[in-house]
Amino acid sequence: MKVGILTGGGDCPGLNAVIRAVVKKGTRLGYEFVGIKDGWKGLIDGRVEPLPASRVSGILPRGGTILGTSRTNPLKKEEDTKKTIENIKALGLDALIAIGGDDTLGVAARLFEMGINTVGVPKTIDNDLSGTDVTFGFDTAVGIVTEALDRLHSTTESHHRVMVVEVMGRHAGWIAVHGGMAGGADYILIPEKPFDVQSVVDVVEKRRAEGKNFSIIVAAEGAYPKEAGGMITKEKELDAFGHARLGGVGEFLAEEIEKRVGVETRFVVLGHLQRGGTPTAYDRVLATRYGIKAVELIEESRFGRMVALRGSDIIDVCLDEATAKTRTVDDELYAIAEVFFG
Secondary structure, three states, rough: OOOEEEOOOOOOOOHHHHHHHHHHHHOEEEEEEEEOOHHHHHHHHOEEOOOOOHHHHHOOOOOOOOOOOOOOOOOOOOHHHHHHHHHHHOOOOOEEEEEOOHHHHHHHHHHHHOOOOEEEEEEEOOEEEOOOOEEEEEHHHHHHHHHHHHHHHHHHHOOOEEEEEOOOOOOOOOHHHHHHHHHHOEEOOOOOEEHHHHHHHHHHHHHHOOOOEEEEEEEOOOOOEEEOOOOOOEEEEEEEOOOOEEEOOOHHHHHHHHHHOOOOEEEOOOHHOOOOOOOOOHHHHHHHHHHHHHHHHHHHHOOOEEEEEOOOOEEEEEEEHHOEOOOOOOOOHHHHOOOOOO
């Protein structure tokens, strides 16, 4: 059995843990592994490397991905799709494990319909895939946001400022809610709940009237004011999957708060800091369990599936189900966060 492995989309802590688990488990079964470089782009260009067990030794604590990644969409152009399928056949791959988020797994689902034996592993720090309770990388990202807020508290309090912290979360505010609650934010803004700028200003003014001379606001990058009618973007150009580059809500809100309240307000964009670094113990274990399950699916010839976490169990779901919709923050969780808004 010859199996290809690729990592697509944004990098995240835990990718190497998945690769390691897949290779270690599969090697015991006599599988041969091929690492595909830079996501789907590697299959279009035919760039691969052997993945013996010795190659994955020591990579468990490493962030990023030893295979590289990209946001290439092999289905965007007919010629790229043709090259992808031709290279899969030329490499003699019996199965393909795609580790990624909604876009990467969406491609894996379409390739399965074209006759390619694919298995998916869910990866996104945004935690917004509907087919699983948790994606690896999320726990690490929340920890990074929490630590950043802890550090920002001291400098914000010292200067009596308002600090707006922009975190990742295009369509779902999981990082903002979990990180914001853990870090003691005064207000949390998420894409699921278009906000009123004046409501945020009112909380800041109330805090200062009560004697608290500093405030920290956490905003997911996809959060937007009601009057804007849509997400705030930095540039109009779209990526290969049709996504605009987000960014700007933190700067926008900081300017509005300073203008309306009359106090010094700064903004911080945590950006790719949330993606980098070593994964937490939780993410290492979850990623390892996902990798083992992916090999088991191949061994059972159960293709077109994605591994997933439900409760405490690792299960598998149809790739189409996994990518059918965005998993958004539920009202009950946000209601808990709102208790601390004012």
